[in-house]
Amino acid sequence: MTNRFAAALIVGCLLLLAGRDSAAQTPDSAFLMHLPGPAMWTIDDTLPEMAMLISLQGVANKEAPRLYFVYPPDWPFQFSTAVMEYYRDTRSIAFETLETKEQALATLARHARGYVVWDKEVRTSLIVAFTVSGLENAIVVSEELIPAAESAGLTPVEDFRGRFQGMSDYEIYSWAFDTYWPRTSKKFAVWMGGVGGNAMQPGVADYGIFQQAFFTDLSANPADSLEFALHGRLLDEMDPSAIIMGWHSYAKDTEGQHVTLISSKGLRMEGLNTLPNASFSFQIPATPGFTFKNNHSVPADTILTPEPKVYIACIQTDGLGIGAWLKPGRGTIPYAWEVTMNWVWLFPGQMQFFYDQATPNDYFIGALSGPGYMYPKAIPRDKHLGLVQEAKDLMERIDLRVFEIMDYSEGNRYWGNIDLTKEVVDTYYEGMPDAIGFVNGYGPAHTNDLRDGRPLISYDYYLSPTRPEPDAVDDLKELIALNSKRPYFLLMHVRESSDIARVKNMLDKLGPEVEVVPLDMFLKMAATNPTFRVHNLSSRAQ
Amino acid sequence: MRRIHSLPIAPAAAILAICFSATPGLAQPDHSLTGSWSLIAEKSSDVDPWRSMALTIESTDQLVTVFRDLIAGRDSRKDTLLVPTDGQTRSTVVPESKKWLEQPHLGVFFDGTTSQHVTGAWLRPATELMVNISTTLQTSQAESPVEIIRRFILSEDGSELTLLETRSSRPRPINLVFARQ
Numbered sequence: 194m195t196n197r198f199a200a201a202l203i204v205g206c207l208l209l210l211a212g213r214d215s216a217a218q219t220p221d222s223a224f225l226m227h228l229p230g231p232a233m234w235t236i237d238d239t240l241p242e243m244a245m246l247i248s249l250q251g252v253a254n255k256e257a258p259r260l261y262f263v264y265p266p267d268w269p270f271q272f273s274t275a276v277m278e279y280y281r282d283t284r285s286i287a288f289e290t291l292e293t294k295e296q297a298l299a300t301l302a303r304h305a306r307g308y309v310v311w312d313k314e315v316r317t318s319l320i321v322a323f324t325v326s327g328l329e330n331a332i333v334v335s336e337e338l339i340p341a342a343e344s345a346g347l348t349p350v351e352d353f354r355g356r357f358q359g360m361s362d363y364e365i366y367s368w369a370f371d372t373y374w375p376r377t378s379k380k381f382a383v384w385m386g387g388v389g390g391n392a393m394q395p396g397v398a399d400y401g402i403f404q405q406a407f408f409t410d411l412s413a414n415p416a417d418s419l420e421f422a423l424h425g426r427l428l429d430e431m432d433p434s435a436i437i438m439g440w441h442s443y444a445k446d447t448e449g450q451h452v453t454l455i456s457s458k459g460l461r462m463e464g465l466n467t468l469p470n471a472s473f474s475f476q477i478p479a480t481p482g483f484t485f486k487n488n489h490s491v492p493a494d495t496i497l498t499p500e501p502k503v504y505i506a507c508i509q510t511d512g513l514g515i516g517a518w519l520k521p522g523r524g525t526i527p528y529a530w531e532v533t534m535n536w537v538w539l540f541p542g543q544m545q546f547f548y549d550q551a552t553p554n555d556y557f558i559g560a561l562s563g564p565g566y567m568y569p570k571a572i573p574r575d576k577h578l579g580l581v582q583e584a585k586d587l588m589e590r591i592d593l594r595v596f597e598i599m600d601y602s603e604g605n606r607y608w609g610n611i612d613l614t615k616e617v618v619d620t621y622y623e624g625m626p627d628a629i630g631f632v633n634g635y636g637p638a639h640t641n642d643l644r645d646g647r648p649l650i651s652y653d654y655y656l657s658p659t660r661p662e663p664d665a666v667d668d669l670k671e672l673i674a675l676n677s678k679r680p681y682f683l684l685m686h687v688r689e690s691s692d693i694a695r696v697k698n699m700l701d702k703l704g705p706e707v708e709v710v711p712l713d714m715f716l717k718m719a720a721t722n723p724t725f726r727v728h729n730l731s732s733r734a735q
Numbered sequence: 736m737r738r739i740h741s742l743p744i745a746p747a748a749a750i751l752a753i754c755f756s757a758t759p760g761l762a763q764p765d766h767s768l769t770g771s772w773s774l775i776a777e778k779s780s781d782v783d784p785w786r787s788m789a790l791t792i793e794s795t796d797q798l799v800t801v802f803r804d805l806i807a808g809r810d811s812r813k814d815t816l817l818v819p820t821d822g823q824t825r826s827t828v829v830p831e832s833k834k835w836l837e838q839p840h841l842g843v844f845f846d847g848t849t850s851q852h853v854t855g856a857w858l859r860p861a862t863e864l865m866v867n868i869s870t871t872l873q874t875s876q877a878e879s880p881v882e883i884i885r886r887f888i889l890s891e892d893g894s895e896l897t898l899l900e901t902r903s904s905r906p907r908p909i910n911l912v913f914a915r916q
Contacts, residue, residue, distance in 0.1 A: 447809065607784060607810040607839060636834075637842035641875060653842035653875055657783045660840075663907075664781045671905045672841050675872060675879040725875045 219477055219542070220258055225277065225288040226297060230265025236313055236391045241335040242294055244311075244319055245342075247395055248326045248333040251402025253301040254472040255330070260301060261288065261473045264396070269467040270514045272546075276470070279546045280477060294341060302345035306330040309351040310339065317362050318353040319393065320385045320408045321369045325351050327402035328376050363419040366409050370423065377407040379432045384451070386410045387466040389444025397439050400471030406438070413454040414446040421454075428458040436535065436565060437462040438471075449601035452568050456602070459576040461565025463535055464512070477542030485537065485548050487557050487592040490527070490711040493629055496646075499718035501679035503707045505669075506715035507696060508558065508597070508632060508652075509687045513547050516689030524552030526697050527711040528687075531560040531597055534587040544591070556712055558595040558632070559588040569617045571602040577617070581624030588628070595712055596625055598633045598649075606636025606655060613640045614730045618649060630716035632684060641725045648719045653683050656699075658690040666702045673707070678724040682715060766893030767861035769794045772913035775895075779911045784808075784839060790896070790913060792887075797821040799855060799864060801887075805836060812836055818855035818866050825853045835872060837883075837902075844873040862889040879904070 226246065234240040250260045261280075264273045280286045291297045309331045311322040322333040329350045334342050336354065357365045383401035385408050387394050401408055411424040428437070437460055441451030455462050479485075491497065507526070509516050512533040517523065536544040551557070562569050564583040572580060588596065598621065604610045611634055621631055622644050631649040633640050638651035654672060656665055672683060687696055700709050710718070719725070774788040782788055784807040791802040799818040805811060814836060819825045831847030851870040858865050868883040882903040889896055898911040 605810070606834075607807045608812065608834065636840060639842070639844055639873070639875070651842070651875070655840040657840060659781075660783050661781050664783075667906055668838060668841060671838070671902070672843075672874075674904045675841075675843060675874045675881070676876040677879070678876050681876065726877070 219280075219284045220286060222287040222289065223258055223473070224260045224291050224297070224300060225263065226260070226291045227263045228265060228268075230267055232265050232268045232394060233388065233392050234394060236316060236393075240319075240393055241313070241338055244323075244333050244335075244393070244395055244398070245338055246294060246297060247398045248323065248331075248402055249297060249301055249305065250470075251326060251399035251472050252330050252332060253304040254399065254476070255304065255403055258473040258476040259304070260291075260297070261470050264469050268396070268469065269394075269465060270396070270469050271519055272514050273469045275519055276474070276543055276546055279549075280542065283480070283549070284477065284542070294338075295344070298341060298345035298347075302332070302342070302347055304330070305332050305347055307350035308332050308334045308339070308342040308347045310334055310336060310349065310354055312354045312357060315353070315357045315360075315365070316391065316393070317365050317410075318357050319395075320410060321357075321365060321373075322351070322353060323383070323385065323395065323398050323401060323408040324369060324373050324377060324406070326398075327405040327408075328373060361419075362411070363423060366411055366420070366423060369407075369409070370427065374407060374427075374430070376405070378405045379430065380404070380435050381406040382427065382431060382435065382437050383408045383466075384410055384437060384439035384441060384462075385466055386440045386442035386445070386451075389442055394467045396467040396469045397465070397471055399473075400468070400475065401438060403472035403475065410442040410445065412445040413441060413450040415450075417445065420445070424454060425458075428455060428460055431458070431460060433459060435460050438464075438468070440464050440466040447605075449568075449605055452566055453571045453602040456563075456568040456571035457573070459573055459580065461535075461563055461567050461580075463533065463539070463565055465515070468514075471540065474540040474543040477540070479541040479545045483545055485544070485591040487548075487594070488551055488553050488555060489592075489594065490553075490556070490714050491717055493594060493627075495717055497714060497717040497721055499680040499722050503673050503679070503681045503683060503703075504715055504718060505683045505685055505700065505703075505707060505709045506712045507685050507687050507700075507709065508712065509689055509691075510560070510597070510599075510635065511689040512560065517687075517692045518547065518550075520692035520694075522693030522695075522697055524554050525693060526700065526709050527554045527556065527714075528693060529556045529558050529595070529712040532557045532591065532593065533561075534559055534584065534591065534593070535565055537587060537591050548591075554711070556595075557591065557593055558597055558712065559584060559593040560597040560599075562598045562600065568600045568602040569598060569620070570600050570614065574616070577620050578624050581620055585625045585627070588625070594627070594629045595716065596621065596628050596631050598631060599635050600633075601635070610730065611635060611638045612651075612728075612730050613638075618642055618729055621649070622647070629713060630720070632712075635686065640729045642727050642729065643720060643723045646720045648716050648723060648725075650682060650684050650716070650719060650725065652686040654685045656685060656687045656691055656696065658688045662695065662699050665699050669699075669703055673703070676724075680718065680722055680724060682719045682725060684715070766889065767794065768792050768799075768864060768887050768889055768896060769861075771916040772896050773916050775912045775914050780909045782911070788911070788913075789916075790898075794861070803836075807839075816853065816866070816868075818853055818864070820855045820857055820864070822856075823854070826850050827853075829870065837900075842875050843879075846873050849873070858886075863887065 312318040381404040412420040634652035642649040772790040801816040835843040864887040896913040
């Protein structure tokens with residue numbers, strides 16, 4: 194055995210043990226396709242072809258980043274064009290455009306071993322077909338696409354036509370579990386949820402195929418007792434640090450139920466089902482020597498004294514990429530952006546895209562509740578501190594000092610409570626000793642705290658994307674009237690689809706008493722003169 | 736606690752109510768506020784996050800009951816407002832729902848101990864009702880008292896109901912228009 198072979202073997206074994214982490218080198222060239230809109234792909238329209246192309250992407254990208262898609266303008270993640278241009282301009286990747294599915298198959302089908310046929314009469318068969326795609330290096334085709342696959346030299350590896358007719362999702366997934374689960378990744382699973390009915394937006398499928406993940410959309414609604422039980426069993430058999438990619442099914446359960454169940458197993462999730470080009474971006478590293486540097490407006494140990502006025506800090510949630518980053522107005526006012534922290538190791542080049550583009554007014558904060566999207570009240574107590582410390586490590590890698598917490602395990606922005614217990618708050622303070630502060634909520638919440646000059650402040654306002662501007666201005670004026678002490682620290686959650694120009698226009702109407710400030714400055718001033726009341730839930734719910 | 740400002744409408748309403756109730760010759764309209772009503776979003780102020788709002792109004796000699804059904808996405812909320820019209824004030828403890836249903840996107844809550852004081856008066860018999868609500872909201876800073884005035888006004892033909900809400904904390908009134916169901 195040569196030294197070179199031995200080294201390669203060791204590296205290979207380590208990759209197998211660790212799962213596939215981003216470690217590839219940037220390619221010189223790649224292929225590019227523009228996927229058609231509108232983004233609501235339906236079974237009787239564009240979904241079959243889109244599913245086939247995305248599976249081709251997952252298969253073709255397994256050994257190198259070869260195929261990238263520009264998604265339609267109404268796709269939830271809106272950065273696919275900008276990121277492609279960024280890779281082109283900063284990594285010198287020469288993109289060659291493929292115009293048709295035939296051209297794509299002729300160019301890239303050689304990386305596939307065959308095709309798997311899904312049944313258009315049973316939508317769930319497509320989700321199972323994605324699992325087969327990853328395990329067998331096969332593209333997914335519906336019946337009418339078989340000729341195209343065979344023209345490209347592919348042969349069938351599985352055929353689900355008629356296989357699942359009359360079966361419930363529970364029965365289908367039980368069969369898939371028995372058949373494929375032993376071979377699928379235990380580090381990644383994909384919930385191919387989102388829209389239901391005859392539509393699907395399987396943007397993240399390429400990554401699940403790339404990672405040989407099990408695909409499903411099992412319900413987390415306890416009322417769906419069979420699916421719920423299988424869902425829980427599947428999560429129980431994942432690795433302790435596993436990531437659940439994708440999203441819950443809008444047709445089956447709620448976001449709160451889905452993330453609560455995942456959190457209750459100590460696992461973490463990364464959304465969404467529409468996440469684009471993940472198998473490509475996984476293999477684009479940050480540039481050599483690049484350091485992720487945040488735009489702190491004040492030193493971490495500074496002490497600031499506020500004036501008797503109203504201070505507003507704006508945070509855009511829901512992660513990078515599905516919000517206002519590329520919309521008008523960014524950089525014109527201080528804005529904090531919730532960062533999906535795992536991207537630093539999952540998609541480092543893509544993460545660098547955001548750090549490179551950030552203006553001095555763009556401030557990144559860690560999210561969400563843990564090293565991924567989790568609900569702290571649902572996390573087993575013996576796992577919470579470790580998860581918070583993992584999140585702390587991620588924050589350090591990308592220069593973050595503020596951490597955001599959210600919990601829908603007992604309510605959402607319409608009902609119940611999204612407040613935190615004292616024990617939960619204690620864990621964040623203990624596990625993140627270097628954080629200068631914490632923010633909490635999604636809709637407004639009532640949990641506030643201050644320890645060692647480090648405040649925890651909940652959102653006082655949720656700016657709905659559909660709220661007319663004059664009404665939102667009245668909302669803010671009403672809050673300012675109801676909170677009469679000065680300074681008043683008003684933390685505002687800007688839902689991701691509001692652009693900053695709209696937010697700035699609104700804030701400009703609040704008068705001279707109001708000042709919009711960077712989040713770190715906001716927290717530092719709140720620490721000096723905390724006019725908010727300390728409050729948390731008296732006991733843990735679990 | 737700072738009282739934001741008091742509204743002079745309540746005394747006026749009482750005087751009007753006395754005047755009208757003391758007018759024996761005033762003809763009783765053949766329609767009234769009672770019945771079921773559904774919000775006409777196009778004619779109303781924005782009610783986000785509520786995607787639908789329905790009222791059911793019942794009336795007896797001395798009490799008007801307003802049942803409200805609110806729907807947002809998969810979630811729905813209900814509440815009931817009891818309005819005495821005999822000049823008395825009705826005080827009740829607001830059930831702890833945490834969120835303030837008038838505007839759930841504001842960091843304003845009830846804590847389960849808050850009392851709500853309600854008075855009402857007919858400005859026009861059966862067709863125009865004024866309701867004065869006095870309560871205390873929990874905010875991130877403190878308790879904050881608020882005065883709310885609601886005027887329920889029936890259209891001339893009885894097919895639409897206008898609900899005009901003025902809050903001592905809010906700069907402009909909220910105007911909701913409902914269609915009879």
